[in-house]
Amino acid sequence: MTGRKKNMEKNTKKNxxxxxxxxxxxxxxxxxxxxxxKKVNPKCEITGIGRHLPKLRKAKKIGAIDKYTIxxxxxxxxxxxxxxxVPVSLIFGLVKKLIPHFKNGCIIFDVGxxxxxxxxxxxxxxxxxxxxxxxFVGVHxxxxxxxxxxxxxxxxxxxxxxxxxxPAAATDKNALQIVKNIxxxxxxxxxxxxxxxHDFIVGFTSHLPHIIANCLVKEVxxxxxxxxRIKKILAGSFRDxxxxxxxxxxxxxxxxxxxxxxxxxSLKIFQIYINEMIKKISEGKRELISKEFMKAKKIREKxxxxxxx
Amino acid sequence: MTGRKKNMEKNTKKNxxxxxxxxxxxxxxxxxxxxxxKKVNPKCEITGIGRHLPKLRKAKKIGAIDKYTIxxxxxxxxxxxxxxxVPVSLIFGLVKKLIPHFKNGCIIFDVGxxxxxxxxxxxxxxxxxxxxxxxFVGVHxxxxxxxxxxxxxxxxxxxxxxxxxxPAAATDKNALQIVKNIxxxxxxxxxxxxxxxHDFIVGFTSHLPHIIANCLVKEVxxxxxxxxRIKKILAGSFRDxxxxxxxxxxxxxxxxxxxxxxxxxSLKIFQIYINEMIKKISEGKRELISKEFMKAKKIREKxxxxxxx
Numbered sequence: 147m148t149g150r151k152k153n154m155e156k157n158t159k160k161n162x163x164x165x166x167x168x169x170x171x172x173x174x175x176x177x178x179x180x181x182x183x184k185k186v187n188p189k190c191e192i193t194g195i196g197r198h199l200p201k202l203r204k205a206k207k208i209g210a211i212d213k214y215t216i217x218x219x220x221x222x223x224x225x226x227x228x229x230x231x232v233p234v235s236l237i238f239g240l241v242k243k244l245i246p247h248f249k250n251g252c253i254i255f256d257v258g259x260x261x262x263x264x265x266x267x268x269x270x271x272x273x274x275x276x277x278x279x280x281x282f283v284g285v286h287x288x289x290x291x292x293x294x295x296x297x298x299x300x301x302x303x304x305x306x307x308x309x310x311x312x313p314a315a316a317t318d319k320n321a322l323q324i325v326k327n328i329x330x331x332x333x334x335x336x337x338x339x340x341x342x343x344h345d346f347i348v349g350f351t352s353h354l355p356h357i358i359a360n361c362l363v364k365e366v367x368x369x370x371x372x373x374x375r376i377k378k379i380l381a382g383s384f385r386d387x388x389x390x391x392x393x394x395x396x397x398x399x400x401x402x403x404x405x406x407x408x409x410x411x412s413l414k415i416f417q418i419y420i421n422e423m424i425k426k427i428s429e430g431k432r433e434l435i436s437k438e439f440m441k442a443k444k445i446r447e448k449x450x451x452x453x454x455x
Numbered sequence: 456m457t458g459r460k461k462n463m464e465k466n467t468k469k470n471x472x473x474x475x476x477x478x479x480x481x482x483x484x485x486x487x488x489x490x491x492x493k494k495v496n497p498k499c500e501i502t503g504i505g506r507h508l509p510k511l512r513k514a515k516k517i518g519a520i521d522k523y524t525i526x527x528x529x530x531x532x533x534x535x536x537x538x539x540x541v542p543v544s545l546i547f548g549l550v551k552k553l554i555p556h557f558k559n560g561c562i563i564f565d566v567g568x569x570x571x572x573x574x575x576x577x578x579x580x581x582x583x584x585x586x587x588x589x590x591f592v593g594v595h596x597x598x599x600x601x602x603x604x605x606x607x608x609x610x611x612x613x614x615x616x617x618x619x620x621x622p623a624a625a626t627d628k629n630a631l632q633i634v635k636n637i638x639x640x641x642x643x644x645x646x647x648x649x650x651x652x653h654d655f656i657v658g659f660t661s662h663l664p665h666i667i668a669n670c671l672v673k674e675v676x677x678x679x680x681x682x683x684r685i686k687k688i689l690a691g692s693f694r695d696x697x698x699x700x701x702x703x704x705x706x707x708x709x710x711x712x713x714x715x716x717x718x719x720x721s722l723k724i725f726q727i728y729i730n731e732m733i734k735k736i737s738e739g740k741r742e743l744i745s746k747e748f749m750k751a752k753k754i755r756e757k758x759x760x761x762x763x764x
Contacts, residue, residue: 288688288690289690290690307690308687308688308690310688335687337684337687337688339684343682347678347682347684347685347688348688350674350675350678350685351675351678351685351688351689351690351693352690352692352693354671354674355671355692355693355696356692357729357732357736358667358671358696358729359692359696359751360732360747360748360751361725361728361729361731361732361751362663362664362667362725363751363754363755363758364728364747364750364751364754365659365663365721365724365725365728366659366660366754366758367751367754367755367757367758369656369659369660370754370757370758373652373656375646375648375656376656376659376660376758377757377758378617378644378646379597379617379619379646379656379657379660380660380758380759381597381598381599381616381617381660381661383661383664383665383668383698383699384660384661384664384758385759386695386696386698386699387664387667387668387695387696387699388755388759389692389695390692390695390696391751391752391755392752392755392756393748393752395745395748395749395752396745398748399741399744399745399748402736402744403736403739403741403744406736406737406739409736410733410736410737412674413729413732413733413736414733415674416670416671416674416729417726417729417730417733419670419673419674420666420667420670420722420725420726420729421726422670423666423669423670423722424719424722424723424726427666427711427712427715427718427719427722428715428719430712430715432708432712435708435711435712436704436705436708438669438673439669439702439704439707439708440704441673442668442669442670442672442673442676442700443700443701443702443704445672445673445675445676445679446672446676446697446700446701447701448676448679448686449672449675449676449679449685449686449689449693450689450694450697
């Protein structure tokens with residue numbers, strides 16, 4: 147952690163020119179970002195932008211933002227950095243609408259769980275601008291919770307969490323460096339990959355588990371309709387495996403729509419694995435079944451060995 | 456909880472005649488049972504039986520048993536109650552081998568995760584005995600952990616956990632009552648159901664999640680072989696959903712072999728749910744996808760609302 151701490155100090159100096167930050171959307175992620183940014187740079191001025199005054203007031207009360215507005219155009223007009231902490235489906239439309247109002251030279255990053263579709267569309271739009279320069283960087287912090295809302299925001303939400311930044315062909319090198327520095331400052335483990343690579347990988351590691359949890363809940367729920375005792379015997383395995391089925395429906399619909407190919411691929415491959423198990427269990431060959439359980443145990447150890455699991 | 460506590464006190468008096476208990480298999484479950492039984496009835500004498508002296512010594516050291524032996528026949532010979540805390544595949548063979556050595560009137564219960572095959576076979580065998588009376592009761596405490604071994608044993612493992620007891624046609628009423636009392640004493644939430652019902656229900660609520668976790672780990676593991684960065688971005692959802700893939704391979708092989716029909720059925724139905732999601736995501740209809748996520752959220756709330764989740 148020492149290396150990361152050193153980096154965080156060094157970078158804070160470089161980021162001095164980012165003084166005014168606007169965060170659009172002050173939910174769990176936007177609110178936690180406000181708290182974390184304030185912690186590493188108490189001098190920055192953060193404006194919260196949103197449609198719901200009560201939410202914005204709450205965000206100010208907990209110290210995630212310094213001031214707020216429901217006027218999106220005014221809210222971004224003097225920001226050096228605009229953070230888009232809104233559902234994936236809203237990002238492109240929002241950026242498009244706000245182009246005339248962003249300050250020249252403004253850096254914008256989103257925190258959506260899908261990257262290719264957003265990065266491509268925004269970069270295309272920005273590259274054709276002639277009246278000013280705007281810089282977009284795609285970011286996906288791999289932190290979150292089934293809990294939503296600014297009331298669950300935490301200043302350490304991103305600390306030691308992976309944060310994927312997805313530069314594309316047209317991404318400005320300087321803007322990329324500044325955004326990288328910010329996330330290093332927050333103590334995240336920054337990884338760079340292309341938007342396409344990102345979508346493919348998280349389709350398997352994050353989106354697939356969500357849909358599996360969704361299906362498991364529905365299957366057990368259908369059974370519970372016929373036998374109420376089921377509620378009484380649900381054990382830890384069910385609780386742990388379905389916790390993420392409690393996530394925000396809107397966000398996950400967006401993800402499925404915008405990362406369709408990777409999500410469908412991962413599900414189809416998953417069906418192959420389930421088929422294999424059905425076949426082996428139906429045949430009842432002890433050694434073959436046992437091998438599958440041992441294999442998974444070994445892989446899990448390998449995958450999670452380095453982490454704080 | 457007060458009602459349960461009152462019951463526990465009342466029952467302890469009734470169970471007085473159970474003085475000598477033998478536990479075959481002193482792993483997580485057997486060891487925890489020893490600790491818990493000692494706590495509610497410090498006067499009972501518990502003999503640990505197993506094949507591995509170091510394990511038995513460890514169980515004695517932590518106070519889960521009073522004495523131990525590797526001689527199974529001697530170990531059960533004067534027991535009022537014999538608890539079979541061994542893998543499902545060993546239970547029937549063990550009971551058969553020990554019939555000549557159980558004391559007349561001995562009550563025997565197992566703690567296996569599969570019930571129909573065991574209860575039927577053992578009760579068939581016991582009902583044809585003429586030289587003595589032996590009483591078998593099928594039990595499945597819904598507690599456990601991906602951690603195994605007596606070193607992880609806890610005296611409160613069964614407290615407030617569901618415990619399914621599975622009487623069948625030939626189950627002795629008195630023996631059933633005594634076994635029920637014991638589990639009430641331990642503070643478990645006792646449920647009665649037929650062995651067949653048990654196997655069907657836990658096939659869906661417990662065995663299905665295990666195989667799903669197994670397949671998820673293998674799918675992500677295969678991807679990690681091609682892209683090592685995957686290890687760095689695995690988040691909480693993956694960790695929570697795959698924790699149970701770390702369970703004992705032998706036990707889960709036994710379960711698949713002995714609850715084949717329910718497990719295969721639950722997997723086939725699960726595939727239908729996954730296929731539905733593939734179809735809906737492929738079609739990209741926002742409202743239909745959103746409905747699925749909202750539905751699961753609602754069902755999970757209903758299923759887990761009463762529990763200490």
